[in-house]
Structures are given as structure tokens and as C-alpha cells.
Amino acid sequence: MALINGIETHASAAETFLQDEERVDWHDKALWNLRHKRDLAAGTVPEWEQLKQLGSEIKLHTLSNLSRYLQEFEQNCQANGITVHWAKDGAEHNQIVHSLLQKHDVKLLVKSKSMLTEECHLNPYLEDRGIEVIDTDLGERIIQLRKEPPSHIVVPAIHLKKEEVGELFHEHLGSEKGASCPTYLTKQARYHLREKFLQADAALTGVNMAIASEGAVTVCTNEGNADMGANLPNLQIHSMGLDKLVPNMDAVGVLSRMLARNATGQPITSYTTTYKGPKPGGEMHVVMVDNGRTALFKDELIAEAYKCIRCGGCLNTCPVYRKSSGFSYNALIPGPIGIAVSAHKDETHSLAWACTLCGSCTKVCPTKVPLDSIIAKWRRVHAEQNNLPYGKGSYMPYVGKLMGNEFLLNTGGKVARTALKILPGSLMKPFSGAWGKSHELPEVSTTDSFETWFNKNRENK
Numbered sequence: 001m002a003l004i005n006g007i008e009t010h011a012s013a014a015e016t017f018l019q020d021e022e023r024v025d026w027h028d029k030a031l032w033n034l035r036h037k038r039d040l041a042a043g044t045v046p047e048w049e050q051l052k053q054l055g056s057e058i059k060l061h062t063l064s065n066l067s068r069y070l071q072e073f074e075q076n077c078q079a080n081g082i083t084v085h086w087a088k089d090g091a092e093h094n095q096i097v098h099s100l101l102q103k104h105d106v107k108l109l110v111k112s113k114s115m116l117t118e119e120c121h122l123n124p125y126l127e128d129r130g131i132e133v134i135d136t137d138l139g140e141r142i143i144q145l146r147k148e149p150p151s152h153i154v155v156p157a158i159h160l161k162k163e164e165v166g167e168l169f170h171e172h173l174g175s176e177k178g179a180s181c182p183t184y185l186t187k188q189a190r191y192h193l194r195e196k197f198l199q200a201d202a203a204l205t206g207v208n209m210a211i212a213s214e215g216a217v218t219v220c221t222n223e224g225n226a227d228m229g230a231n232l233p234n235l236q237i238h239s240m241g242l243d244k245l246v247p248n249m250d251a252v253g254v255l256s257r258m259l260a261r262n263a264t265g266q267p268i269t270s271y272t273t274t275y276k277g278p279k280p281g282g283e284m285h286v287v288m289v290d291n292g293r294t295a296l297f298k299d300e301l302i303a304e305a306y307k308c309i310r311c312g313g314c315l316n317t318c319p320v321y322r323k324s325s326g327f328s329y330n331a332l333i334p335g336p337i338g339i340a341v342s343a344h345k346d347e348t349h350s351l352a353w354a355c356t357l358c359g360s361c362t363k364v365c366p367t368k369v370p371l372d373s374i375i376a377k378w379r380r381v382h383a384e385q386n387n388l389p390y391g392k393g394s395y396m397p398y399v400g401k402l403m404g405n406e407f408l409l410n411t412g413g414k415v416a417r418t419a420l421k422i423l424p425g426s427l428m429k430p431f432s433g434a435w436g437k438s439h440e441l442p443e444v445s446t447t448d449s450f451e452t453w454f455n456k457n458r459e460n461k
């Protein structure tokens with residue numbers, strides 16, 4: 001196991017996941033299936049590319065005028081009877097939420113749809129203070145019972161088999177032993193969660209879009225759990241990162257046409273609800289969190305990562321994510337977008353290399369986040385700060401010299417081809433690290449190098 005500062009590198013954690021070949025195969029297929037559905041759904045919208053352009057411009061415009069829209073949002077929220085709180089980091093966010101819950105003597109909080117609260121570590125914070133927190137999205141409840149973080153931002157339990165969920169529910173919810181039928185298990189979860197919804201003293205949800213012109217927030221779910229939570233107890237809290245702001249309802253229209261299509265291939269999420277004020281006799285609060293976002297806005301390219309609408313499409317298409325799972329990333333948000341927003345915090349300096357730079361993520365992104373360029377930039381930043389991953393710092397300067405010299409490159413190619421012909425692949429594998437251990441080397445061409453072939457054929461034209 002390769003550890004840096006006591007933390008596992010991406011390659012090392014990926015190696016652990018790769019031990020279970022069967023799981024790797026269906027994980028890969030399940031995610032590729034989502035990507036396939038996304039392609040079909042996008043294909044039903046003739047103006048898809050124009051929508052992407054609009055989505056990108058809306059998000060960029062909002063980020064460029066953030067302080068104006070934040071003020072507009074707060075003023076309109078206040079006019080609607082909503083209280084807006086400001087948190088500079090996760091600690092402040094948690095204190096604000098806790099003080100609201102304390103004020104209302106909350107013992108049980110139902111929570112839904114919030115990667116931000118994972119980012120702020122809200123659950124353990126509240127549990128340490130005697131408040132029970134129940135995650136109510138089916139996938140999130142599953143991983144909460146397993147005491148695991150999500151492995152995907154849209155389908156958080158995608159790494160688990162239905163049999164494993166069956167065992168878990170038998171242990172915690174008392175479902176039949178050995179049952180693994182998804183319909184049966186979903187029903188068991190529903191009975192269990194209904195009880196919790198009815199007992200809850202407060203509800204907290206994430207936010208998909210906060211609408212400045214309306215002073216309202218839009219929440220999208222497929223299970224209706226956010227709506228159930230927000231409509232039952234009197235205290236309703238919505239936690240959001242500053243980047244979730246959009247100017248108006250037209251923007252919601254554009255982005256919500258792409259969100260579900262790009263995530264799961266659905267035309268729209270089953271529940272898309274806009275909350276514009278508290279229930280009669282109730283309270284509605286929005287907690288706005290920075291937590292390092294505005295610091296990254298200073299870099300024009302990296303700031304574009306915050307155009308993200310968290311559809312998960314880039315994870316589903318990423319060959320590295322599909323083969324190595326969300327747990328191999330030393331970051332809460334995995335996959336290409338996770339690298340884009342977390343590489344600066346990665347003490348192993350390995351995240352920015354968990355990428356083939358194939359660009360598939362950038363191609364599928366509905367708001368045109370230039371993910372591959374951002375990841376390449378993080379590599380450059382690490383190199384400039386002398387933070388290259390173990391080994392790269394020592395051999396990459398020589399590789400650079402080799403690649404920059406035609407004679408050396410051609411000679412090196414000849415030597416490598418000869419060596420690969422003489423030595424069996426297994427002897428070469430140790431030199432290609434964790435990657436090489438799980439890949440078959442291609443057969444070596446018995447004919448010329450590509451360069452010789454190219455020159456010969458070019459001359460023939």
C-alpha cells in the first residue's frame with residue numbers, strides 16, 4: 001500500500017478495488033449503461049448543443065457577477081420570509097445548523113440530497129451533540145448504515161451489489177434473510193423511512209439551484225424524500241454552496257432540461273420542487289457556504305469547475321472512475337469534477353494523475369466545464385510547486401529530454417520494441433507500476449515502427 005503522509009495514493013487505493021474483478025466489471029458496465037442512457041436522452045433534444053452553450057454562459061455569467069446575485073437572492077428571500085445565513089467554511093455551517101436545531105429542541109433531523117453536508121461533515125458533528133440524523137435518499141441511507149461515504153455524487157451506493165444491500169437491510173431493518181429483490185428492498189426502506197419522516201422535528205435538504213430573482217431554491221430528487229421532509233416538520237433548512245446560484249427561472253429551465261438527462265437519461269427528475277417561503281407557522285432557512293470556493297474563483301480556468309451542476313455525467317464516462325471506483329479518490333467528490341475541485345487539497349499529489357486526459361468528461365459535460373484542461377493545469381501547478389507524485393519528479397525530466405530529441409526517441413523506441421519481443425510481458429510489468437499489474441501488454445508489432453510506416457506511406461501518396 002503506497003501511503004503519503006499516512007494517506008493512500010489513488011493508484012494504491014485503485015489497486016485494492018481492482019482485486020475484485022467481478023465487481024470491477026459490473027461497476028464499469030453499470031456506469032457505462034448510465035452514459036449510454038445519457039447519450040440516448042441527449043439525442044432526443046435537437047438543440048442539445050445550444051442548451052450546453054447557454055448553460056455554460058448562464059453559470060459563467062452568474063459566477064462573474066456573484067456578489068450582485070447573492071445580494072439580490074438574500075433580499076428576495078427576506079421578502080419571502082426566508083432567513084439566509086452565511087458560512088465561510090464547514091465549521092461555521094455546522095454551528096449555524098446546530099444552533100437552529102437547538103433553538104427548536106430538535107432530536108431527529110431528516111436529511112436529503114446534500115453533498116455539501118458531507119463536505120462539512122455535518123452528520124458526525126450533530127451526532128456528537130445528541131441529534132439523530134437520518135439520510136433519506138435510498139442510496140444515502142444504505143451507505144449511512146454501512147458507515148461509508150458516497151462513492152458517486154448521484155448514485156452513492158453504485159459500488160454495492162443488491163445481495164449486500166439485502167444483508168444490510170436484514171441486519172438493520174429486519175427484512176427477510178437472503179432477500180435481494182430490489183423492489184422488496186425498496187419497500188422495506190420506504191416503511192423504515194416513513195416512520196422517520198413522521199417522527200422528525202426538522203428537515204435539511206441540499207439545493208440544485210438558488211434563484212436570485214425569486215428568492216427561492218429548487219431541489220430535484222427522484223424519490224420525493226426532500227419534499228416529504230420539507231413539508232412535514234415545521235423547521236426547514238436548505239444548505240448550499242455559493243456556486244448553486246442562478247439569476248432567474250429561465251436559467252432553471254435551461255439547466256433542469258439537461259440535469260437529469262445527463263445524469264441518468266431521464267427527461268427530468270421525478271420531483272423538481274421550488275421552495276419560495278416557509279409553511280404557515282413554520283420557518284425556512286438557507287445556509288450559504290463558501291468553504292474554499294471563492295479562493296478557487298481567482299484562477300480563471302479552475303473557476304470554471306464551479307459551472308458544474310453535479311449531474312455525475314463525467315464520472316459515468318470516465319474510464320479511470322469506472323475501473324477504480326469512487327473510493328480510490330482521496331476526495332469527497334470523485335471522478336473528473338472531484339479532481340478539478342479537490343486536487344489542491346490532495347496531500348498525496350496523486351489525484352491529478354487519476355486521469356487519462358482523454359477528454360470524454362469535457363465532451364459530456366452539460367455546462368462545458370473544461371475538465372481535462374483543469375486537470376492538466378493542476379498537474380502543472382503540482383510540478384511548479386515540486387509536488388509531483390513519488391517517482392515522477394525524478395524520471396519525468398529525463399522522459400522530457402527523451403521525447404524532445406528525435407534521435408533519442410527513435411533509438412529508445414527500437415530498444416523497447418526489441419526488449420518486448422525478447423522478454424515475456426510479465427517481466428516488463430513490474431516497470432509499469434500499479435497500472436501495469438492489471439493490464440495486458442499489447443502484442444509488439446513485428447513490422448516497422450509507426451514513424452517508419454508513416455514515412456513510407458506518405459512517400460507513396
Ligand code: SF4
Binds near residue numbers: 307310314315368369
Ligand atoms: S463537471 Fe459537468 S459532467 Fe461533471 S458532474 Fe459537473 S456538470 Fe456533470
